[in-house]
Amino acid sequence: MKYLDEYRDDRVARSLLERIRAVTTGSWTIMEVCGGQTHTLIRQGIDQVLPAGIELVHGPGCPVCVTPVALIDEAISIAKRPDAIVCSFGDMLRVPGSSEDLFMARAAGGDVRVVYSPLDALEVARRNPDRTVVFFAVGFETTAPANAMAVRQAHRLGIENFALLVAHVLVPPAITAILVSPGNRVQGFLAPGHVCAIQGWREYEPIARDFHVPLVVTGFEPLDLLEGILMLVQQLEEGRTDVENQYVRAVVRDGNTAAQQVVQEVFETADRAWRGIGVIESSGLRLRPAYAHHDAEVLFPREDGPPASESEVCIAGQVLRGLAKPHHCPAFGTECTPEHPLGAPMVSTEGACAAYFLAGRVRQEAPA
Amino acid sequence: MCLGVPGKVIEIFDRDGIRMGTVDFGGIRRDACLEYAPEVEVGHFVVIHVGFAISVVDEAEAARSYALLAEMDNLENIDLPQDPDGVRPEAIG
Numbered sequence: 166m167k168y169l170d171e172y173r174d175d176r177v178a179r180s181l182l183e184r185i186r187a188v189t190t191g192s193w194t195i196m197e198v199c200g201g202q203t204h205t206l207i208r209q210g211i212d213q214v215l216p217a218g219i220e221l222v223h224g225p226g227c228p229v230c231v232t233p234v235a236l237i238d239e240a241i242s243i244a245k246r247p248d249a250i251v252c253s254f255g256d257m258l259r260v261p262g263s264s265e266d267l268f269m270a271r272a273a274g275g276d277v278r279v280v281y282s283p284l285d286a287l288e289v290a291r292r293n294p295d296r297t298v299v300f301f302a303v304g305f306e307t308t309a310p311a312n313a314m315a316v317r318q319a320h321r322l323g324i325e326n327f328a329l330l331v332a333h334v335l336v337p338p339a340i341t342a343i344l345v346s347p348g349n350r351v352q353g354f355l356a357p358g359h360v361c362a363i364q365g366w367r368e369y370e371p372i373a374r375d376f377h378v379p380l381v382v383t384g385f386e387p388l389d390l391l392e393g394i395l396m397l398v399q400q401l402e403e404g405r406t407d408v409e410n411q412y413v414r415a416v417v418r419d420g421n422t423a424a425q426q427v428v429q430e431v432f433e434t435a436d437r438a439w440r441g442i443g444v445i446e447s448s449g450l451r452l453r454p455a456y457a458h459h460d461a462e463v464l465f466p467r468e469d470g471p472p473a474s475e476s477e478v479c480i481a482g483q484v485l486r487g488l489a490k491p492h493h494c495p496a497f498g499t500e501c502t503p504e505h506p507l508g509a510p511m512v513s514t515e516g517a518c519a520a521y522f523l524a525g526r527v528r529q530e531a532p533a
Numbered sequence: 534m535c536l537g538v539p540g541k542v543i544e545i546f547d548r549d550g551i552r553m554g555t556v557d558f559g560g561i562r563r564d565a566c567l568e569y570a571p572e573v574e575v576g577h578f579v580v581i582h583v584g585f586a587i588s589v590v591d592e593a594e595a596a597r598s599y600a601l602l603a604e605m606d607n608l609e610n611i612d613l614p615q616d617p618d619g620v621r622p623e624a625i626g
Contacts, residue, residue, distance in 0.1 A: 166559035168539035168578060168590055177602055201535050226535070254583075282584025284566060307535040310569055311585040314551070322549060359535040362580060362588040385537070388602060414595035415537070415580050415588040424569040424587065515535075 168414065172386030181391035182214060185398060192218040193401045194350045195394065196343070196487050198336060199357035200227035200515025201385050207520040209387050211394075219398065222350070222487035225339050226357055227515040228304045229256045230485060230508075231439040232332045234473035237262035240301050240330055243465050244275035250293060251330075252286035253301040255279040259503075259512045263474045283315035290319065290327035299461045302329040307359040309333055309450060310424035313431035316452065316459050330461040331451055334437055336360050337368045338448035344376045348488055353397045355383040355390070358412040363428075365420030369408045377406045384412040431456055440509060441482030481508035484517055491518040493531035498522060537580040539590055540565075542573055556581055 197203055203223045206212055212221045225231055241262050244251040251267065258267045258277065271277040276296075280286045283300050290298035302312040312329060319327040336357060343349055356369055361382045369380050379400035383393030393411040400407060410416055428450075437449025452460045478496045483489035491497055491510065501507040503519050510516030540556035545567060547553065552567040556579065563584070570579055570586035578590035 166539070167541070168595065171599060174603075181602070199535055228535075282566075284584055305535060307537070307582055307587060310587070311566070311583045314566060314568060314585070318549065318551065357535060359537045359580070359582060359587060362537070392602065413598050414590050414592075417591075421569055421587060423571055427568075 172388040185395050186216050189216040194220045195353050196222045196224045196351040197355040198224035198226040203517050204520045207524045223517040225485040227513050229513040230510045230516050233438045233440050236332050241270045244270040244277050250276040250298045252278045252280045256513050260509045283312050287315045290324050297326045299328045303332045305360050306363045309428045313427045316431050328459050328461040333450035338445050342445050354380045355393045356380045358384045361416045363421050363424050365418050366408050373406050373408050379406045380408045382410040382412050441485045476507040479508035481510050491521040492526045492529050497528045537582040
């Protein structure tokens, strides 16, 4: 396929790798923020053929992984209501809540449907006017415009039985939270290409300036990632801290202004809890009051139940903050597998633990 | 979740008052919302995420940057170390 196959060319990849080796003299710790990038890097073994001085750590850019347990419990509770249908991307179904997941809710008779697009969920609502259709709106800036459009269309077409359970999070506050954390080792970032396709990279310029870290907006194919790493290492070696764009075929500095306008119309910034990380100020989105009648948290107030709980063995929080690698977890590949996950990063197609497991990585002791 | 796949717009139409299109992904065709790609025309490539065009591929920029990448390809026959045990090999040179 055009714009995919040529970015997987083995000869160009080897040449890029050779250039990375040629420019690397120091030791550099680099974070790729997006889980899609993590999967390509691990599946292709790119982390294993980089110069020994370059360490890749994996970031929190897996929306499914950072969605709080309490919200998953809420989705499960809504799915069990006979007057509701929960629609979701497939990734969410196996993510463990406090005691069960959405798959189990479906097996117990709940109406849970996997959709490809939020507009498909809107269509489910149109065909089931006597039930409330709740779309589990999980995602980063990339997905917010799609969910905003679904709500705006529901509003415009008078489809009153459509609601969002919003779990939207934003990348720049998460990068800042990583940089200010006491154990931080990250010296440069591969910024997520599709988040920047929407938002552009203006928001990353103050981060580069204030924290003296370079960032390179990077695509998702092997050659994109190798070129992004090369550009980042060149900056690190030269002592530069700029925001550069590797993903020129899809990203411009101002981003997609048409999408930004609709997101602004429908959503407002809010504090958000990140699973495994905690609450980060102004790090997410919620529906504006004008759209409250499409807000599942307003329509179905949370019931008082036992507090949300997590596995005691799972180290997903450390993995998501780049403080530990997936295969350093005592449960990796034994108690915790994609079939029986203890934590969300083992479930998702963007989770770092699933990436390591699917690439056949084996458990290792964490370095002292 | 931020997966985006490039495809070619082969038809543009209106559905319920929003701009939609049929997009071809190497032979597989799906409808997608084009509201966020107001400038797109039939024949353009777009990046599709959850049924929405989030970006129009800049074909001139893509061709230019890829030519630069491919020009670097002047180092053939590089032996990459094999690492069946998942141990990071030392850098060559």
